[in-house]
Amino acid sequence: MEGKIGMSDAYRRAWQRSIEDREGFWSEAAEAVDWFAPPAQAWNDETGWFGGGVLNTCYNMVDRHIAAGRGDSLALIHDSPVTDSVRHYTYAELGEEVGRVAAMLAALGIAKGDRVVIYMPMIPETVFAMLACARLGAVHSVVFGGFAPLELAKRIDDATPRVLLAASCGIEGSRTIGYKPMVDEALRLSTHQIERVVLFQRDRQQGEIVAPRDIDWADLRAATATDPIPAPVPVKSEDPLYILYTSGTTGTPKGVVRENGGHAVALTWSMANIYDIAPGDVFWAASDVGWVVGHSYIVYAPLLVGATTVLFEGKPVGTPDAGTFWRTIVRHGVKTFFTAPTAIRAVRKEDPDGELMRSIGIGDCRAIFLAGERADPETIAWAEEQSGLPVIDHWWQTELGWPALATCFALGDTRRRRGSAGFPVPGYDFAVLDEMGHPVPNGDSGAVVMREPLAPGAFRTLWNNHKGYQKNFLAFPGWYETGDAGYIDADGFVHIMGRTDDIINVAGHRLSTGQMEQIVAATPGVAECAVIGADDAIKGMIPVAFVVPRAGLADEAALHAAVIAAVRRELGAVAALKTAYVVQQLPKTRSGKILRNLLRKIVNGEEFTTPATIDDPAVPALLVAAVHPTVAVD
Numbered sequence: 343m344e345g346k347i348g349m350s351d352a353y354r355r356a357w358q359r360s361i362e363d364r365e366g367f368w369s370e371a372a373e374a375v376d377w378f379a380p381p382a383q384a385w386n387d388e389t390g391w392f393g394g395g396v397l398n399t400c401y402n403m404v405d406r407h408i409a410a411g412r413g414d415s416l417a418l419i420h421d422s423p424v425t426d427s428v429r430h431y432t433y434a435e436l437g438e439e440v441g442r443v444a445a446m447l448a449a450l451g452i453a454k455g456d457r458v459v460i461y462m463p464m465i466p467e468t469v470f471a472m473l474a475c476a477r478l479g480a481v482h483s484v485v486f487g488g489f490a491p492l493e494l495a496k497r498i499d500d501a502t503p504r505v506l507l508a509a510s511c512g513i514e515g516s517r518t519i520g521y522k523p524m525v526d527e528a529l530r531l532s533t534h535q536i537e538r539v540v541l542f543q544r545d546r547q548q549g550e551i552v553a554p555r556d557i558d559w560a561d562l563r564a565a566t567a568t569d570p571i572p573a574p575v576p577v578k579s580e581d582p583l584y585i586l587y588t589s590g591t592t593g594t595p596k597g598v599v600r601e602n603g604g605h606a607v608a609l610t611w612s613m614a615n616i617y618d619i620a621p622g623d624v625f626w627a628a629s630d631v632g633w634v635v636g637h638s639y640i641v642y643a644p645l646l647v648g649a650t651t652v653l654f655e656g657k658p659v660g661t662p663d664a665g666t667f668w669r670t671i672v673r674h675g676v677k678t679f680f681t682a683p684t685a686i687r688a689v690r691k692e693d694p695d696g697e698l699m700r701s702i703g704i705g706d707c708r709a710i711f712l713a714g715e716r717a718d719p720e721t722i723a724w725a726e727e728q729s730g731l732p733v734i735d736h737w738w739q740t741e742l743g744w745p746a747l748a749t750c751f752a753l754g755d756t757r758r759r760r761g762s763a764g765f766p767v768p769g770y771d772f773a774v775l776d777e778m779g780h781p782v783p784n785g786d787s788g789a790v791v792m793r794e795p796l797a798p799g800a801f802r803t804l805w806n807n808h809k810g811y812q813k814n815f816l817a818f819p820g821w822y823e824t825g826d827a828g829y830i831d832a833d834g835f836v837h838i839m840g841r842t843d844d845i846i847n848v849a850g851h852r853l854s855t856g857q858m859e860q861i862v863a864a865t866p867g868v869a870e871c872a873v874i875g876a877d878d879a880i881k882g883m884i885p886v887a888f889v890v891p892r893a894g895l896a897d898e899a900a901l902h903a904a905v906i907a908a909v910r911r912e913l914g915a916v917a918a919l920k921t922a923y924v925v926q927q928l929p930k931t932r933s934g935k936i937l938r939n940l941l942r943k944i945v946n947g948e949e950f951t952t953p954a955t956i957d958d959p960a961v962p963a964l965l966v967a968a969v970h971p972t973v974a975v976d
């Protein structure tokens with residue numbers, strides 16, 4: 343990490359110190375958080391980060407700002423083009439709202455360590471609910487609304503919550519999606535019995551109250567209106583704040599456990615040093631609270647530092663048009679904006695010459711950060727040219743909770759190379775390994791790993807599955823395996839090129855093709871199948887299925903429809919599987935392994951050489967004919 347052009351001294355010093363003097367660096371960072379009892383040390387192999395420390399994350403997000411005289415500062419802006427409304431909450435108002443939900447949960451008996459599942463859309467009540475759990479020391483698990491009832495049921499069975507908080511519906515562009523029927527179905531499918539469902543009724547569509555299990559949110563709020571607001575419950579640094587499930591390589595989602603102390607310290611550090619956000623600044627992450635970006639950068643980080651966060655209930659296009667990002671930035675004085683490359687591609691498609699951006703402007707915005715999937719150089723170039731702002735690709739994962747690769751913009755680092763997600767963020771030490779676990783020279787590709795222990799905030803286990811954590815992530819001793827493939831170039835830029843497993847990123851949403859394969863394989867009429875991620879101009883990747891029908895099955899159209907419907911029903915709309923090719927044979931090696939890479943190349947229309955190990959060399963040409971019927975096949 344020697345000095346290079348554009349590398350700031352501040353960044354270089356910070357990174358080096360975070361590795362060489364881990365204790366000093368992170369102990370200092372921990373001073374930005376208010377502790378009931380300060381940590382005894384920064385890292386400890388037993389307790390992880392900030393052992394001995396006692397804190398409350400909600401206290402750090404609300405009470406301390408009010409106590410510091412900032413109660414009138416703006417905390418939350420709910421901007422909802424889909425309901426044509428904008429609501430503002432000061433820190434004092436946020437404190438009151440969070441307190442009321444905490445009182446509601448306390449009245450239901452929710453206490454420290456209890457789990458609460460939240461299945462709610464992009465409305466302020468979702469934020470209040472998350473903070474209310476944090477206040478009580480309860481552990482929330484937010485489930486993204488685009489997941490189907492079966493996925494919700496799996497999460498309920500794993501997290502075993504006492505209470506489920508739901509909203510009656512979500513609004514997706516011009517469509518209203520009933521959430522309550524999905525909740526009812528999930529509770530029918532799950533084995534674990536929930537004690538209570540608290541239903542927030544939205545004007546657009548009300549849900550059915552199933553007595554005695556369900557309670558109307560408004561009724562519970564009224565019944566507890568005079569209850570005192572529960573005091574923030576002291577929790578240990580290593581106590582869980584939330585569980586967030588993410589796609590693994592099997593059909594069972596992995597419950598990433600986020601601990602209170604490391605999370606609060608890391609996110610606080612990131613706001614000042616990566617995103618350049620201070621108290622009173624407006625930060626907007628255009629993601630969804632159901633994903634890790636939403637957890638960290640819509641809800642937790644901006645409020646931890648006393649900034650203003652924007653909760654945007656809309657899409658990059660169609661609500662009402664491709665100018666909605668720029669309009670929202672200008673309207674609220676957003677200083678730093680964060681979105682996914684797919685959203686920029688969607689905007690570019692509708693407004694290729696950036697006319698809307700030019701006519702609306704970009705207000706006081708200073709930088710655009712991108713994450714969630716690889717940012718292709720063309721998308722970055724377009725966004726930079728149109729906006730005149732630095733567009734900063736940065737890389738992270740649900741497992742980490744905050745960026746591990748970035749340009750530490752706020753530390754004065756200006757280096758960017760299109761196609762790379764930047765440099766290691768302080769606390770993270772990267773290497774690229776070959777299959778034997780040996781570091782490869784710069785420029786060579788391999789498995790991207792980081793030295794253990796990971797920075798504060800990163801997970802240290804999976805809920806109910808510590809063995810799975812060790813098996814999935816710690817296969818190379820001393821290293822955390824990211825699951826991504828990539829390389830470090832001669833100048834130290836890290837390039838993340840794709841996954842080493844069957845996870846794909848569809849419109850910035852992380853999905854498992856392995857899981858989709860399990861669903862497709864179980865569809866009546868399917869003899870065997872493969873699901874791969876194909877390139878897509880807007881969503882980055884989309885899943886595509888290849889299906890071999892059982893002998894004698896004639897109705898290919900019906901099989902196609904059944905496969906698509908099964909994935910939507912069991913995984914959810916977010917899977918976005920729209921294409922299934924019904925074929926007579928899959929390309930396989932002589933040992934029976936499906937050649938998925940070959941399928942990918944065929945779908946993408948790329949050149950390929952038929953592998954020498956293929957069982958039947960005639961198959962690729964038949965597949966090309968099925969996928970690209972207009973292409974001449976020899």
Ligand code: COA
Nearest residue numbers: 487488512514628629635682684685688714849850915916
């Ligand atoms: N609740 C219910 N359904 C949802 C949902 C939610 N919260 N989110 C998405 N869905 C549904 C959509 O309605 C769609 O259903 P359909 O197949 O019936 O049309 C399906 O899931 C796929 O959604 P999506 O992948 O979002 O595609 P889209 O065509 O609706 O929108 C984009 C495309 C690019 C505009 C959109 O994906 C987008 O804004 N992406 C950015 C993602 C992002 O910020 N990710 C966070 C990582 S940082």
Ligand code: AMP
Nearest residue numbers: 713714715716736737738739740838852
């Ligand atoms: P998630 O856990 O949903 O945040 O997805 C994490 C995965 O998304 C990573 O392991 C990468 O495969 C991919 N990803 C996220 N951000 C980037 C990025 N900036 N560049 C390349 N891939 C990314």
